[in-house]
Amino acid sequence: MRAFNSVIIIAGIVFLAISSGTGKGSVFAEGIEARFQSKEKLVYSVYFNGIPSGYIEWEYLGRQVVGGITADVLSVNSDTNIFNLLDLDSKEKVFLDIKTSLPIKVERDIVFFGKKEIIEETYDQEKGQIKIKRGSSKDPEDILSQDTPIHNILELLYFFPQDVALEAGKWMTFNFPTQKIRIKMVKERVLKMNGVRHDTYFLIGRGAKKFSLWLDKEKRMPLRLEFISMAGKVTVVRKPVSPAGGES
Numbered sequence: 001m002r003a004f005n006s007v008i009i010i011a012g013i014v015f016l017a018i019s020s021g022t023g024k025g026s027v028f029a030e031g032i033e034a035r036f037q038s039k040e041k042l043v044y045s046v047y048f049n050g051i052p053s054g055y056i057e058w059e060y061l062g063r064q065v066v067g068g069i070t071a072d073v074l075s076v077n078s079d080t081n082i083f084n085l086l087d088l089d090s091k092e093k094v095f096l097d098i099k100t101s102l103p104i105k106v107e108r109d110i111v112f113f114g115k116k117e118i119i120e121e122t123y124d125q126e127k128g129q130i131k132i133k134r135g136s137s138k139d140p141e142d143i144l145s146q147d148t149p150i151h152n153i154l155e156l157l158y159f160f161p162q163d164v165a166l167e168a169g170k171w172m173t174f175n176f177p178t179q180k181i182r183i184k185m186v187k188e189r190v191l192k193m194n195g196v197r198h199d200t201y202f203l204i205g206r207g208a209k210k211f212s213l214w215l216d217k218e219k220r221m222p223l224r225l226e227f228i229s230m231a232g233k234v235t236v237v238r239k240p241v242s243p244a245g246g247e248s
Helices: 002-011 153-158
Strands: 041-048 051-066 069-082 086-097 103-112 115-124 129-134 142-145 171-176 179-193 196-206 210-216 222-229 232-238
Touching: 041 069, 051 086, 069 103, 069 153, 086 153, 103 153, 153 222, 179 222
Parallel strands: none
Antiparallel strands: 041 051, 041 232, 051 069, 069 086, 086 103, 103 115, 115 129, 129 142, 171 179, 179 196, 196 210, 210 222, 222 232
């Protein structure tokens, strides 16, 4: 359980879940695969108080039928070492319903300070339940209940739905397996990265943790994420694209 909580802290990967809370789900205007923009992988660098501390790497794996539902399958690998605060190596698969883009299943293979843990989350959007099974647990699974639609951090932060209206100053509430999150778009802002200016939406979130998020206006892909705690600031930044079209 401690490893699961630490994944939440590290990169904003798991401490939030955001998507439209006004309906039964949200449909991306553009498919998941298309949002990779012909790149094999999407890579993000992780910093702690400005010091390079690891990476997060996304890859699109295609489609697969899960429990009778066709899903887009993505892998996300992360390797982060923040002094004595966090030593985490995780490999995850995320399965998203191709029609609603809501999570169907998340598989996690985590090594936390040398201790391995296997976690599987299964989402039942009809019943409003999440089943959590831990390979190292004596109990076969835990069952959580939540209002629908239920979201997962991975689907939102890295593939923000394009059809959610972002109105400056308006708070929205979203459902996560263990909490509800509020988020608002503060304003449109120019973000300068590696000498390049990007037009972005600047958002803030409030829940168990506070965060700031910069989304590219065109694709709504995250360019920068910041999480500030008493220990310091964790920053996740999209790696620049090389002239050949891949991540540099």
